[in-house]
Amino acid sequence: MCKPTVISKKGDVSVTQCLNCKMINIWNKSTLISFSFEQFHAFIRATENLKFDDYLEHAPDGTEVVILATPYPDISMVFTRAEWYEFFQALYEAQFMQQVYQLVHN
Numbered sequence: 418m419c420k421p422t423v424i425s426k427k428g429d430v431s432v433t434q435c436l437n438c439k440m441i442n443i444w445n446k447s448t449l450i451s452f453s454f455e456q457f458h459a460f461i462r463a464t465e466n467l468k469f470d471d472y473l474e475h476a477p478d479g480t481e482v483v484i485l486a487t488p489y490p491d492i493s494m495v496f497t498r499a500e501w502y503e504f505f506q507a508l509y510e511a512q513f514m515q516q517v518y519q520l521v522h523n
């Protein structure tokens with residue numbers, strides 16, 4: 418049985434976890450990404466030193482965005498600067514909360 422718990426929320430981004438499945442879900446507008454706990458921590462390690470300004474591109478409407486590959490081929494996420502900070506704040510908070518939950522349940 419899935420018992421998802423919201424472990425962080427920033428703007429449009431929510432992160433939930435299910436302790437039964439040991440899965441993390443990142444909800445970001447129309448995108449839903451599912452990770453195992455290990456994949457989630459690997460994703461944070463792989464992205465934590467990325468600087469928005471180093472990867473700047475322009476969307477078709479001229480907006481400055483950063484495009485981030487996902488673990489799934491051919492699917493990428495697009496962030497404006499504000500969305501980028503919200504997304505990673507939500508992830509870091511989720512990582513912290515996820516570790517707290519694990520301590521409590523072990």
Ligand SMILES: [Zn+2]
Pocket residue numbers: 418419420421435436437438439
């Ligand atoms: Zn579950």
